[in-house]
Amino acid sequence: MQPISYARPASLASAIATLAEAGPGTRVLAGGTTLYDLMKLDVERPERIVDINGLEELAAIDTSGDELIFGALARMSDVSADARLTSAFPALSEALWKAASQQLRNMASLGGNLLQRTRCAYFRHGEPFACNKRTPGSGCAAIEGLNRGHALFGGSDACIATYPGDFAVALVAFDAQIDIAGPDGERSIPFAELHRQPGDDPSNDTTLLPGEIIVRIRVPADPVGRASTYHKIRDRESFAFAVVSAAAAIRLEAGVVTDARLALGGVATVPWRAREAEQSLISKALTPETARAAGELAFADAVTRQHNAFKVELGANVVRDALLIASGRA
Amino acid sequence: MKAGPYAEIPRVDAYEKVRGRAIYGTDNNPAGLAHGAFATATIGKGRITAMDLSEAQAVEGVRLIVTHEETESLQPARFIMQHGFAFQSYSPVLTPHVAYRGQPVALVVADTLQAAIEAASHIRVSYEEEPFTPALDSEGADPVPQAEAATAWPIEDIAVGDAEAAYAAAAVKVDATYTMSTQHQNPMELIGTVAAWEGEHLTVYEGTQNAGACKFGLAEQLGIPAENITVISPYIGGGFGQKNTTQSQLVLAAFAARELGRPVKVVVPRRQIFHDSSFRPATRQRVRLSADSTGRFTAALYEIDAQTSMHDFFQSEHADTAARHYGYGAFRSFARLVPTDTPTPGYMRAPFEHATAFAIESTVDELAYELGMDPVQIRLLNDTKIDIVSGLPHSSRHISTCLRRGAEMFGWDRRTPEPRSMVAENGDLIGMGVAIGLYVGAGGPNRASIRATRNGAIEISLGVHEMGQGIRTAVANVVARHLNVAPESVTAILGDTRGVPQMLTAGSWGSASSIPAAEAACEALREALDALGTNAPEGASPAEILALADRDELSVNAATFAPGQNKEALGEIDTGHVAPTGPVYPDFVTYSYAAHFVEVRVEPTTRRIRVPRVVSMLDCGRVLSPRTARSQAISGVVWGIGGALREAGEVDERYGGILNADIAEYLVPVNADIGSIEVGFIDEPDPLVNRSGVKGLGEVVLVGVAPAITNAVYHATGIRARHLPVRIEDLI
Ligand SMILES: Cc1cc2nc3c(=O)[nH]c(=O)nc-3n(C[C@H](O)[C@H](O)[C@H](O)COP(=O)(O)OP(=O)(O)OC[C@H]3O[C@@H](n4cnc5c(N)ncnc54)[C@H](O)[C@@H]3O)c2cc1C
């Protein structure tokens, strides 16, 4: 049997030190809802586990100031229920409570949520499937296979796996920052730089360096968050990943759009910001027509595959509906 | 004794279940238990040429690895439809052959489950691969006319009148093809076995719908006398036809336990259940239906291609039900089986009728639109009292009453017929659809033994299994009425080969075969009590009579069989076989019926479909236990919603097997998918089919829900969905 060593440091500093010594084959454990799942599937075979659940400094939620601050260990259920969030940033709250199930949300942390891995079945289910993400160089079974759930944006010849999470899609729309701690101290990056597109190395999902952990997420408390929504279309009404989702926020002044935020889920290899579509709305009234046009623009550069082409039309409508729901809250 | 409708009583085992006290098959942990895990094939088809077990054997705690090289003494399983006991004739691990991806190739047994799983992942297998045909639509998947398929119970195509000519001459007609993906039962309780030997005697704990087949099938495979085997299965955590016969793990667990001299538990993980057990086959159905200008059906031509495996003909009974939906002027069916490199498909809840109803009831809806007729009216117009196939009368057929009462309960008169004509305030398109369903009214033999004690206990043993459908509650209710005792005083011993012979509980014949036996046993007990000559007052309970007679207890046996059957049928169940009969009896034909009314809401932009409201009206003969019957009916509607909008096995033809082989990816409905479900019962006893007046319920409840949904989707959107499940992309 493969032995696993387990450590439960009590402070961030000792967690960083433990990770620095540990080297490759080490995994951070938060809620475990992704990690244990992938271990059971034999996709993850860690030799060492560093359990960060003892790091109370990572669990804080503070939504009172100019920045919303979420510790990486804050639980999805607690954050989604935060009163300031539900009124000032409904998109962030909805992205959390429309994800997974209540049981999972009670266990799962925000940090782990951001770092969940793709649902691509060829990736998850091991032999005999070719998968460059799981086994670099083995090929990609999805490109010529069942790819209804695969990406229309950000894919490569090596991998078209969709980033599955919801919360990250909402975060990317609001210019969030991520604070990271590692052997060389703390650093801070725009959230949009956390995930990386597969390119020719799909095995690595993020720009985190070895031994680094996510400490917190910061979101500027921009008033644009108020008229926002996370609109998620899925194959059933709950407990399913997005077929297509859109995080949308709108600011209207004198009947025209002065700020628009739009990000797409379920259709890209990373949380996908649709900036051109955002721009197209500025100085216009938000109507079903302008909203639909923005949706079409958001999907204009989609690269479709055999089973996912319907998402171009569906996606344009999801964006349309998301923008209208958001503007209804302005 | 009272007559008339039965009183509603609570589910007698509810407390056991909600407190976790009900012990299911693999909940048993006999002392010294070892755990098994399978290594599975990664190729679509071929032969094992070599196995390297060294790494697996090196895992600490591994005690035994069973491969085809050790199992020569075991006999292969025999397919139930060849008068055997197994869901298929193919026996993984007993052969170097690989028939489909995901089949077990070795069983590892270890001190802990963890060690067994770990070791199984280290078994290295070399194969000689062969080309394979994994799905109904695969290239090279060639249909075989069913009439030519060699099976133990051949099924002929049906021809009533000259349907081709009538169809050709008809004024109004529809010709449409319907397809369905495979579906996979996902009971909460996984398939599994605990096998424990004590000397020559083997005790098996297993969640099974067929303890008799486990006993006799295992005896045959192990080469030991059946009386050396006890099978105990008091509760089943859902069967749905998947646990109706023996599965691959049973004989291997028993074999490993014997080799090791220790009890062995093998629980088959969810992913492996998708790959090595029965499922609802994919189908392709073509219906040609014609009517005269008044809406009377002049002809129906029904064709089906149904998936089977390379090693067995899983027979299609789809046409038999298709022929009974209406009183068509003429009817013709053509059934073909399409062998694929998969496990043998099987009897997933409403195994044929669910698919058939989708095709027939959708076509009827299309024809109603062609004719400009109301979909309820056209169904009422084409009802029949006579079975067109046999010419015999139906013993009870209340489908028109179901339609009328259902329509009223649903508020069908508020429906405007034009597609897209009903729009909700929020812009959602509203659709209302109707469909009927039917299911064979089967019957069968059963034995019963009943014991009354002076302290008031009644113990009854019957050949039937409690799989959540509520049979234990129904038995308590019936016995309580017949013996004038409280339901709580009745203990039913079910799914246990230490009692009377256990017949397969399936095909909605559980109540129809066991309840008449229970009634006969009650009657025999009454007679035996009378014979004690106590002159007890009218209505005295067995305990009172026993007290007067100064007796501690009294036991009697009884046996019943269905119309047209004789004692030979009892011989079948005494040896672990099935002996159902119906729906065509010597003098009449019996079916159960359902009318479903569905409201859908479709979002105009994203095409998201929701089902806020379903009304189902059911004719299952006498309702024995109103509460559990209602639960059955609601569950059938939920199944129908899953079948219509959610469930599909996804096959990547390059690899074979099922890609979405877990319940995160194979979608079944969740609570948020389900709105209001109202059910009603006609509750009229069938006068002929058995002494209890009871027909089946557990399957008919699901039949017709799917087409009621797709008919509602058509009404909402003007788009006719001819493939199940219907997904967003089908409406874009
Ligand atoms: C059945 C199911 C359905 C789901 N449905 C959805 C859905 O609809 N939408 C959705 O968005 N999600 C969904 N999820 C995913 C779920 O949200 C994630 O599994 C969860 O958020 C992960 O959080 P965790 O704390 O359990 O992470 P863990 O499993 O503990 O960790 C996940 C990964 O992140 C790493 N990690 C964790 N914390 C840190 C940190 N602070 N710094 C660095 N690395 C870290 C771990 O090493 C691991 O690699 C679903 C999951 C399941 C099992």
Ligand code: SF4
């Ligand atoms: S899409 Fe990516 S994750 Fe999926 S099979 Fe291809 S390489 Fe693997």
